[in-house]
Amino acid sequence: MDTITLGFAPTRRSIFxxxxxxxxxxxxxxRLAELGVNIVDIDDINSEGLLYDDNDIPKIIxxxxxxxxxxxxxxxxxxxxEYAVARLAREMNLPVLIWGPRDESPDEKGIRLRDSQCGLxxxxxVLRRFRVxxxxxxxxxxxxxxxxxxxDVFQRVCNIVKTFRSIRILQISTRPYDFLTTMCNEGxxxxxxxxxLAPIPMTELSQMVQKVKDxxxxxxxxxxxxxxxxxxxxxxxxAATASLxxxxxxxxxxxxxxxxxxxxxxxxxxxIGIMPCAANSLLTDEGIPVVxxxxxxxxxTSLLMQAATLGEGRILFAxxxxxxxxxxxxxxxxxxxxxxxSVARSKPALSKPLVFDxxxxxxxxxKPGKLTLARFDGDNGEYSLLLGKAQTIEGPYTLGTYxxxxxxxxxxxxxxxxxxxxxxxCTGVYGDVAPxxxxxxxxxxxxxxxxxxxxxxxxxYLRGE
Numbered sequence: 001m002d003t004i005t006l007g008f009a010p011t012r013r014s015i016f017x018x019x020x021x022x023x024x025x026x027x028x029x030x031r032l033a034e035l036g037v038n039i040v041d042i043d044d045i046n047s048e049g050l051l052y053d054d055n056d057i058p059k060i061i062x063x064x065x066x067x068x069x070x071x072x073x074x075x076x077x078x079x080x081x082e083y084a085v086a087r088l089a090r091e092m093n094l095p096v097l098i099w100g101p102r103d104e105s106p107d108e109k110g111i112r113l114r115d116s117q118c119g120l121x122x123x124x125x126v127l128r129r130f131r132v133x134x135x136x137x138x139x140x141x142x143x144x145x146x147x148x149x150x151x152d153v154f155q156r157v158c159n160i161v162k163t164f165r166s167i168r169i170l171q172i173s174t175r176p177y178d179f180l181t182t183m184c185n186e187g188x189x190x191x192x193x194x195x196x197l198a199p200i201p202m203t204e205l206s207q208m209v210q211k212v213k214d215x216x217x218x219x220x221x222x223x224x225x226x227x228x229x230x231x232x233x234x235x236x237x238x239a240a241t242a243s244l245x246x247x248x249x250x251x252x253x254x255x256x257x258x259x260x261x262x263x264x265x266x267x268x269x270x271x272i273g274i275m276p277c278a279a280n281s282l283l284t285d286e287g288i289p290v291v292x293x294x295x296x297x298x299x300x301t302s303l304l305m306q307a308a309t310l311g312e313g314r315i316l317f318a319x320x321x322x323x324x325x326x327x328x329x330x331x332x333x334x335x336x337x338x339x340x341x342s343v344a345r346s347k348p349a350l351s352k353p354l355v356f357d358x359x360x361x362x363x364x365x366x367k368p369g370k371l372t373l374a375r376f377d378g379d380n381g382e383y384s385l386l387l388g389k390a391q392t393i394e395g396p397y398t399l400g401t402y403x404x405x406x407x408x409x410x411x412x413x414x415x416x417x418x419x420x421x422x423x424x425x426c427t428g429v430y431g432d433v434a435p436x437x438x439x440x441x442x443x444x445x446x447x448x449x450x451x452x453x454x455x456x457x458x459x460x461y462l463r464g465e
Contacts, residue, residue, distance in 0.1 A: 002311035076100035079119035146464025156436035274360035277337030285340035337361030339401035
């Protein structure tokens with residue numbers, strides 16, 4: 001599971017009760033520990049451990065940067081000092097979470113100690129003035145369900161943003177000639193998002209395959225294949241699959257990449273005589289997503305989806321292919337065989353794919369469950385994230401890695417894919433991570449395109465409703 005660390009900067013304002021603010025700083029810190037949230041506090045910055053003085057901001061920034069925090073949490077322990085929050089947030093340029101504990105009733109003299117909710121209103125406005133995107137949790141009690149939910153979603157948002165800002169993709173060869181759909185604007189991806197590519201020729205991959213074919217790592221990979229797959233290919237093809245997996249893993253490490261996009265046909269078959277699907281599957285299961293047909297945008301999507309699960313989930317890189325023969329909202333998600341073995345419904349086979357006469361693919365139906373599906377894509381200088389949910393359903397057998405799914409309104413989704421900027425590829429993960437991805441888009445600088453047309457539903461979830 002990926003670990004996220006939040007900069008904990010509780011804030012107060014001088015005209016409200018400082019002792020009560022200190023009390024709620026302590027209560028909030030205790031609750032975060034109970035929830036397993038990693039924080040870096042500012043207890044050593046001043047005697048109160050609270051943000052209220054402009055002069056403390058440089059010291060807080062220095063500490064937070066040294067600790068490499070991933071996001072900022074500003075509990076408003078009384079009204080809060082909104083301009084200090086905004087100045088610190090803008091300097092750090094990280095996801096921001098604001099929240100205040102629900103206020104007690106005025107005492108018998110009519111005195112109110114905190115007015116935390118009112119402070120949230122002020123901070124939201126000032127953050128907008130500073131052009132700082134932010135997330136907020138509904139004004140609630142520490143024990144309320146929405147507090148726990150809000151922290152969980154925000155940590156996922158931080159992981160998505162952290163991942164997006166450090167994407168480096170190993171591009172193995174060019175896109176296939178026939179696939180204009182997977183072209184991308186490398187310069188624009190770098191300029192807009194700092195997404196970096198590390199392109200290498202196919203010969204560099206085949207040379208690495210030869211280099212590692214007798215290595216201990218390859219022997220370990222081959223033993224794993226034989227133990228966990230039903231082998232329907234020759235021993236030579238299984239060994240080549242293991243060598244390819246290790247070769248790609250080493251090249252990804254050599255070029256400091258966290259995902260791979262490979263030209264899976266036809267040059268690779270001329271070089272080493274197998275399909276890469278099973279090798280892709282093994283690497284994806286280890287947390288290094290590998291996508292087909294040199295689909296750079298697909299690799300970006302896969303990293304975002306994996307990050308949304310806090311690194312616990314494994315992605316399914318798929319084609320939208322054909323509609324279900326009986327279910328009007330059903331569709332087949334399928335690919336030649338790159339899906340991780342961990343999502344298979346039963347023991348997968350190492351075999352040949354549907355349309356290529358080469359060994360090296362995986363054959364398996366994916367397990368039942370609820371999925372989140374997404375696609376990062378763009379053209380003409382504009383980028384967005386197609387996003388929604390699906391439920392697996394029963395359907396006819398087919399080759400490759402596959403699963404039949406049902407969405408709320410297939411025709412609406414089909415129109416979005418055809419009209420663009422999307423293509424026939426998408427990425428899925430088990431579970432519902434749509435709210436975290438939706439919220440993260442405000443920090444990524446891309447539009448969120450919800451194919452379920454359920455923005456209000458997601459906003460309600462984020463509010464804790």
